[in-house]
Amino acid sequence: MEQIWLIEVLKGIGRFFLHPIFYYALLLALVSGAARVKRERNDFHIRIYKGSLELRSLFPAGLICGLILSALSVAAGVEVSWPVLAAVAAATILFSLVGQFRFLSPAFTLGIPVLLFFVFTWLPVQLPDWMSGTTDAMVAGLSILAGLLLLAEGVLLRTSGTKHVSPKLRKSRRGLNVGAFVAKKLWLVPVVCFLPAGPLSVTASWWPVVNWGGHTFSLVLVPFLIGFQHQIQSTLPQSALKRIGTWVIWAGIMTTAIGAAGLYFPYFPAVAAVFAIVARAWISIRHRMRENNAPYYFTQQNNGMIVLGIIPGSKAEKMGLSIGEVISKCNGEPVRNTDEFYRALQKSPAYCKLEVIDTNGEMRFAQGALYEGEHHELGILTVENNINWDPDQAG
Structure with a gap:
């Protein structure tokens, strides 16, 4: 049986x-x-x-x-x-x-x-x-x-x-x-x-x-x-x-x-x-x-760049960034769009320090070392309304 x-x-x-x-x-x-x-x-x-x-x-x-x-x-x-x-x-x-x-x-x-x-x-x-x-x-x-x-x-x-x-x-x-x-x-x-x-x-x-x-x-x-x-x-x-x-x-x-x-x-x-x-x-x-x-959650912010997405395996993921957080400063410089973000990155090409407002409204820091050319591949997707904005440059 x-x-x-x-x-x-x-x-x-x-x-x-x-x-x-x-x-x-x-x-x-x-x-x-x-x-x-x-x-x-x-x-x-x-x-x-x-x-x-x-x-x-x-x-x-x-x-x-x-x-x-x-x-x-x-x-x-x-x-x-x-x-x-x-x-x-x-x-x-x-x-x-x-x-x-x-x-x-x-x-x-x-x-x-x-x-x-x-x-x-x-x-x-x-x-x-x-x-x-x-x-x-x-x-x-x-x-x-x-x-x-x-x-x-x-x-x-x-x-x-x-x-x-x-x-x-x-x-x-x-x-x-x-x-x-x-x-x-x-x-x-x-x-x-x-x-x-x-x-x-x-x-x-x-x-x-x-x-x-x-x-x-x-x-x-x-x-x-x-x-x-x-x-x-x-x-x-x-x-x-x-x-x-x-x-x-x-x-x-x-x-x-x-x-x-x-x-x-x-x-x-x-x-x-x-x-x-x-x-x-x-x-x-x-x-x-x-x-x-309800109002839209992911819109262009006055106090920084809101994170819409993180590319898997990217530097942004390794730095611990999360969807919904707002990047307010990069290397000590206030940023509201990708142009300002990249200019701030150029101040320290080998290192990136971000001031981030998390989803609870609290400030924290995210940082990490960069290698040559890597600042173009951080893996951050944001929402912007600049006329000449290219989504391919979204962090």
Whole structure:
């Protein structure tokens, strides 16, 4: 029996690499990375992050979340069928094409299929052939899984979502240059689920979602693609993403609780799906309204140069400069733009001492040695409105 379980586990992992979403996620990450690099070069004449950033961010955090969710899924006995997997995959691909990453939340990619299956299983309509074999327990389990994945989205937003956020330049309502950030991430989260029919059998009856009895089953490792996309311009990106992540976590907890009630009340899986869709849409709309009504954070300053971005591996990163800080003086000279900044650097070509106002409004010093020609490669991106300003000279 142990050998059969081992073989089925290996087959379940193999099914992960046969799933089209796995390869679609790789393609989507590569295309997204190329588009980001193109935008960064248009704005700053330089690539800030490598084009492989999205591809490298696809797996590590998602794998950890998938391991935890798999334990919960197995404990709950979440059962899926090939029609369920096909519906979720189709929704994922469709939403990624229609709304880019904005609709790749589990609230939409799983919530919509839950509603679809609920309509066909509960309303007096003819069930399509491709949906045959889909049970009420599967719909309830899928609603619970939607809540758990929504919870994972919130956790990922608060952790890895705050890293490597790409800056951009845009025009304000008055036509001035202002800075903003494009928070856009993808995670591939593999979750272990049960497939009806197979060589495995159990005698335990404690699984809340599925009571197998004398039935048999097999295992499948399902790749779920989670994505989000928000523009941030009124505050530091880390603060905004942690706030959004907290809201999404609460939405996930509530969705999971409502979906679990669907094990006992037949209409609750649909209620859970509707709640997830409305809650996630409301979170996005509320964020957009907040951004539109608040003043711009990254604008040209009177007391110095605000740091919009730091090139990875640059001298600025080694000096400990951070996004949102304001460089008020360079080598003892007040600076408000890159021209003044470079003139101040020339006073001491071998050494750079900066007076910096951090995001808490407190003064600190950042300093470091320079080598010949290195002052042109400090790696600081700023916001300016000089007529002849060249973004390529942004520190």
